[in-house]
Amino acid sequence: xxxxxxxxxxxxxxxxxxxxxxxxxxxxxxxxxxxxxxxxxxxxxxx
Amino acid sequence: xxxxxxxxxxxxxxxxxxxxxxxxxxxxxxxxxxxxxxxxxxxxxxxxxxxxxxxxxxxxxxxxxxxxxxxxxxxxxxxxxxxxxxxxxxxxxxxxxxxxxxxxxxxxxxxxxxxxxxxxxxxxxxxxxxxxxxxxxxxxxxxxxxxxxxxxxxxxxxxxxxxxxxxxxxxxxxxxxxxxxxxxxxxxxxxxxxxxxxxxxxxxxxxxxxxxxxxxxxxxxxxxxxxxxxxxxxxxxxxxxxxxxxxxxxxxxxxxxxxxxxxxxxxxxxxxxxxxxxxxxxxxxxxxxxxxxxxxxxxxxxxxxxxxxxxxxxxxxxxxxxxxxxxxxxxxxxxxxxxxxxxxxxxxxxxxxxxxxxxxxxxxxxxxxxxxxxxxxxxxxxxxxxxxxxxxxxxxxxxxxxxxxxxxxxxxxxxxxxxxxxxxxxxxxxxxxxxxxxxxxxxxxxxxxxxxxxxxxxxxxxxxxxxxxxxxxxxxxxxxxxxxxxxxxxxxxxxxxxxxxxxxxxxxxxxxxxxxxxxxxxxxxxxxxxxxxxxxxxxxxxxxxxxxxxxxxxxxxxxxxxxxxxxxxxxxxxxxxxxxxxxxxxxxxxxxxxxxxxxxxxxxxxxxxxxxxxxxxxxxxxxxxxxxxxxxxxxxxxxxxxxxxxxxxxxxxxxxxxxxxxxxxxxxxxxxxxxxxxxxxxxxxxxxxxxxxxxxxxxxxxxx
Numbered sequence: 001x002x003x004x005x006x007x008x009x010x011x012x013x014x015x016x017x018x019x020x021x022x023x024x025x026x027x028x029x030x031x032x033x034x035x036x037x038x039x040x041x042x043x044x045x046x047x
Numbered sequence: 048x049x050x051x052x053x054x055x056x057x058x059x060x061x062x063x064x065x066x067x068x069x070x071x072x073x074x075x076x077x078x079x080x081x082x083x084x085x086x087x088x089x090x091x092x093x094x095x096x097x098x099x100x101x102x103x104x105x106x107x108x109x110x111x112x113x114x115x116x117x118x119x120x121x122x123x124x125x126x127x128x129x130x131x132x133x134x135x136x137x138x139x140x141x142x143x144x145x146x147x148x149x150x151x152x153x154x155x156x157x158x159x160x161x162x163x164x165x166x167x168x169x170x171x172x173x174x175x176x177x178x179x180x181x182x183x184x185x186x187x188x189x190x191x192x193x194x195x196x197x198x199x200x201x202x203x204x205x206x207x208x209x210x211x212x213x214x215x216x217x218x219x220x221x222x223x224x225x226x227x228x229x230x231x232x233x234x235x236x237x238x239x240x241x242x243x244x245x246x247x248x249x250x251x252x253x254x255x256x257x258x259x260x261x262x263x264x265x266x267x268x269x270x271x272x273x274x275x276x277x278x279x280x281x282x283x284x285x286x287x288x289x290x291x292x293x294x295x296x297x298x299x300x301x302x303x304x305x306x307x308x309x310x311x312x313x314x315x316x317x318x319x320x321x322x323x324x325x326x327x328x329x330x331x332x333x334x335x336x337x338x339x340x341x342x343x344x345x346x347x348x349x350x351x352x353x354x355x356x357x358x359x360x361x362x363x364x365x366x367x368x369x370x371x372x373x374x375x376x377x378x379x380x381x382x383x384x385x386x387x388x389x390x391x392x393x394x395x396x397x398x399x400x401x402x403x404x405x406x407x408x409x410x411x412x413x414x415x416x417x418x419x420x421x422x423x424x425x426x427x428x429x430x431x432x433x434x435x436x437x438x439x440x441x442x443x444x445x446x447x448x449x450x451x452x453x454x455x456x457x458x459x460x461x462x463x464x465x466x467x468x469x470x471x472x473x474x475x476x477x478x479x480x481x482x483x484x485x486x487x488x489x490x491x492x493x494x495x496x497x498x499x500x501x502x503x504x505x506x507x508x509x510x511x512x513x514x515x516x517x518x519x520x521x522x523x524x525x526x527x528x529x530x531x532x533x534x535x536x537x538x539x540x541x542x543x544x545x546x547x548x549x550x551x552x553x554x555x556x557x558x559x560x561x562x563x564x565x566x567x568x569x570x571x572x573x574x575x576x577x578x579x580x581x582x583x584x585x586x587x588x589x590x591x592x593x594x595x596x597x598x599x600x601x602x603x604x605x606x607x608x609x610x611x612x613x614x615x616x617x618x619x620x621x622x623x624x625x626x627x628x629x630x631x632x633x634x635x636x637x638x639x640x641x642x643x644x645x646x647x648x649x650x651x652x653x654x655x656x657x658x659x660x661x662x663x664x665x666x667x668x669x670x671x672x673x674x675x676x677x678x679x680x681x682x683x684x685x686x687x688x689x690x691x692x693x694x695x696x697x698x699x700x701x702x703x704x705x706x707x708x709x710x711x712x713x714x715x716x717x718x719x720x721x722x723x724x725x726x727x728x729x730x731x732x733x734x735x736x737x738x739x740x741x742x743x744x745x746x747x748x749x750x751x
Contacts, residue, residue: 004171008159008178019148022106030144033094033096034096
C-alpha cells in the first residue's frame with residue numbers, strides 16, 4: 001500500500017504534464033495551421 | 048519561413064489577405080519568399096488551413112500595392128476585414144481546453160474507479176473516492192461551463208434545451224458522490240459525471256471545428272463587393288481609401304475592371320457598366336458624364352472619374368441590406384432537432400427520477416438510498432449518446448460534403464436542407480455560369496487567332512476575357528502587335544505588321560456579340576452565358592427527390608427564355624429583390640420549406656429569407672454570407688448531392704436517437720430497481736456513445 005503514496009501522485013503529475021503541454025502548444029499557435037505545418041517541413045531553408 | 052527585416056522607424060501595419068489558390072508547400076515558399084523581396088514588407092506569414100496571408104508592412108505600402116505584389120507572384124488575393132473570425136476561433140479554443148481538462152480528469156478518475164471496482168475496500172476505497180472527488184469537482188466547475196451557460200440562457204428565456212438535463216444530471220451526481228465520498232459510502236459516480244462531460248465536449252468541439260473550417264473556406268472565397276477606391280485629392284495626389292472611409296464629395300477614379308465602392312455621379316469618361324450583381328440583368332449599360340452609377344456595379348471598358356454622392360449605409364445596396372436584416376429573422380426561430388428532442392426528453396427524465404425517489408421513499412428505503420437511486424436514474428438517462436447523436440452525424444456528413452465541394456456553414460443548415468421541399472433558382476450566375484463563353488471559335492481563321500488573342504488580352508471587358516479564355520484553352524500564343532489602344536464605348540484597336548486590326552462592339556441588338564476586324568474583313572463573334580454543367584441532370588434529380596424547382600430572375604423575359612430553353616422550368620422574370628423575397632414568403636405561407644439558390648446582391652434578401660439557401664463560390668460576398676452552404680466549381684450537381692447527404696444524415700440522426708433511447712429503455716428499469724452500480728453506468732454510457740459514433744461514421748461517403 002505504501003507504493004500508492006508514490007504512484008498516484010506520480011500518475012497525476014505525469015497527466016498534468018501532458019495537459020500543460022497541450023495548453024502550452026495551443027497558446028503557442030501550433031494548432032493554428034494544421035495543413036500548413038505539415039507542408040513547411042518540405043520547404044528548404046536557403047541559409 | 049517568416050522573414051524579418053529591421054523596421055526603419057516607420058509604423059508597421061497589419062493586413063490580412065485571402066489567397067484562395069494556396070494548396071501546397073511550394074505555394075508557401077513562393078509567396079513568403081516572394082514577398083520578402085518587396086520593399087516595405089516586414090513579415091509575411093501564410094496560413095494554409097484558412098488560406099489567409101497576414102502581412103506586416105510599412106504604412107506607406109497600400110492595399111492595392113500588396114494585392115499587386117501577390118499577383119506578381121502568381122496568386123489571386125482578396126482583402127479581408129479583420130473582424131469576426133477571431134471571436135469564433137476563440138470559441139473552438141475554449142471548447143478544446145475544456146475537452147482536454149475533461150479528458151485528463153476522465154482518465155485519472157477512471158483509473159481510480161477501476162481499482163475500486165476490482166476490489167479496493169475500506170480506507171483505500173474511501174481515499175480513492177476522495178481523490179476522485181478532488182479531481183472531478185474542479186473539472187466539473189471548469190469543463191462544465193459551456194453547458195451551464197447554455198442551460199441558464201435557455202431557462203432564462205423560459206425554454207429548455209439538451210444542456211438543461213445534462214447540467215442538472217452532472218451537478219446532482221457530483222454533489223451526491225461528494226456526499227458518498229465524505230461519508231464513506233460504497234458508490235461514487237465521479238467517473239460517470241466526468242466521462243459524460245468528456246464525451247459531450249468532444250461532440251461540441253468537433254461541431255465548432257467544423258463551423259470554423261466552413262467559415263474559413265467561405266471567407267477565403269468571398270469577393271468583396273468593393274474594398275475601397277483611389278481618391279483624387281484637391282492637390283492632385285491620389286491615395287487608396289477603404290470603402291468605409293469614403294465621404295460624399297470625394298472624387299474617385301475607377302479603373303476598367305474595378306467595382307464601384309460608393310454611389311456617385313460620373314464626372315469624366317464614358318464606359319459600360321455591368322449591373323448584374325445588383326439587378327441580375329446581364330446586359331451592360333453605357334454611362335457618360337452626369338449619369339448616376341451605383342456601388343457594387345462593375346466598370347467594364349474605360350476609366351471613370353466619379354464624384355461620390357453616397358457611401359456605406361446610404362448607398363443603393365443598403366436597401367438590400369435592410370431587407371436582408373428583416374428576412375433573416377424568420378430563420379433564427381428555427382429549433383434544432385436536438386432541442387426539439389430535449390423538449391420531450393428533459394421533462395420525462397426529470398419526472399422519472401423524481402418518481403423513483405418518491406417510490407423508494409414510500410417503500411421506506413430512507414432519504415439516502417432513495418437519492419442514490421434517483422441519481423442512478425439521472426446518470427443512466429443522461430443524454431450522453433443523445434448529445435452525440437446529432438453532432439457526430441452532422442460532422443461526418445459535412446466533412447463528406449466538404450470533400451465533394453460543398454461548404455456547409457453549420458449543423459442547423461444540414462437539418463434545414465433535409466427538410467426542403469421546394470427550390471427557387473436565380474438565373475444569371477446560378478443556373479448559368481454568369482460569364483459569357485465563345486460559341487464560334489471556328490469563325491476565326493487559324494492565322495488570325497494569335498492576333499485576336501493579343502487584342503482580347505488588352506481589355507477587361509467580359510467578352511474580351513471570354514475570348515482570351517477560349518483562345519488560351521486552344522493553346523494559342525499572342526502575336527506581337529503595336530499601337531494598342533482601348534477606345535471607350537467601342538473596343539480595342541492596334542496595328543499588326545501594318546494592318547489595322549480591331550476588336551469591338553458587334554451587333555447593336557445583341558449584347559453578347561463582338562466584331563473582330565483584321566484588315567477589311569469583319570468577323571462577328573457570338574457569345575452565350577452557358578448553363579452550368581449537369582444543370583438538367585440536377586433539376587431531374589431534384590424532381591426525383593420530390594423538390595419542385597422554378598426560376599426567379601431579375602433579367603427580362605426573352606433572355607431568361609433563351610437561356611433556359613429545354614429545361615422545362617417555370618420562371619418569373621424582371622424581379623426586384625423585394626419581389627424575390629415575396630416569392631419566397633408566398634411559398635412559405637403555402638407550407639413549403641423553400642431552398643433558395645442564388646448568387647447576386649439582388650438575391651441576398653431571398654437567400655436570407657429561404658428556409659435554407661445555397662450559393663455558388665462565384666457569388667458576391669453578400670450572397671455567400673447570406674447562404675447556408677456554398678458550392679465550389681462550375682457544376683450544379685452539388686446542390687442535389689447536398690440535399691441527398693443532408694437527408695441521409697437526418698436518417699442517421701434519427702437512428703442514433705432510437706439507439707440512445709433504446710439503451711435507456713433497457714437500463715432504466717435496472718436503475719429503478721437500484722441495481723445500477725457506477726460500473727454498470729460507465730459501461731452503458733460508453734457503450735451507447737461508441738455505437739452512436741460508429742453509426743455516424745457510415746455517413747463518410749454520404750455526398751458521393
